[in-house]
């Protein structure tokens with residue numbers, strides 16, 4: 001089958017968005033028992049987002065590390081600080097800093 005590069009239908013994107021939200025919700029629920037599983041859910045959600053060319057909302061972007069893609073839980077495997085009107089997320093896994101502007 002030849003590869004198609006055009007945009008995916010809106011209906012499909014809607015379903016994909018729902019699946020991403022669902023995956024992150026589950027990642028949060030299973031984190032206490034198995035953080036590896038949460039990381040796997042993040043991977044799946046990212047793959048869906050890339051496939052359907054979905055921009056992840058900032059609320060979801062804050063839930064995983066941009067560098068090592070592990071699921072982040074403030075106080076457990078990441079640190080959150082406010083500095084100059086920005087949220088600074090520090091990942092304990094790969095020691096990567098992420099900055100999110102505060103509106």
Ligand SMILES: [Zn+2]
Nearest residue numbers: 065068091094
């Ligand atoms: Zn990381």
